[in-house]
Amino acid sequence: MAIRKRLMDGDGIEILGGFGPLAGKVFRIGIMGAGSREENVLLLLDRMEAAFRAEGFTPKSSGVEAARAFYAA
Numbered sequence: 001m002a003i004r005k006r007l008m009d010g011d012g013i014e015i016l017g018g019f020g021p022l023a024g025k026v027f028r029i030g031i032m033g034a035g036s037r038e039e040n041v042l043l044l045l046d047r048m049e050a051a052f053r054a055e056g057f058t059p060k061s062s063g064v065e066a067a068r069a070f071y072a073a
Contacts, residue, residue, distance in 0.1 A: 006051040
């Protein structure tokens with residue numbers, strides 16, 4: 001998938017695609033341990049949004065802003 005390739009090649013972020021009936025329909029993202037710190041979650045969301053935009057998709061809203069609101073609450 002172009003999004004996965006863009007994240008890996010541009011940012012060194014590895015996410016996986018779905019398998020079985022979900023192949024090509026979902027992303028699998030593992031965020032555990034140190035990877036689950038606020039700065040890492042925000043970085044992942046920011047880079048994913050940029051990758052989607054670069055591939056011609058415009059998100060309806062910002063995951064980064066939603067996460068920031070969550071962390072602020």
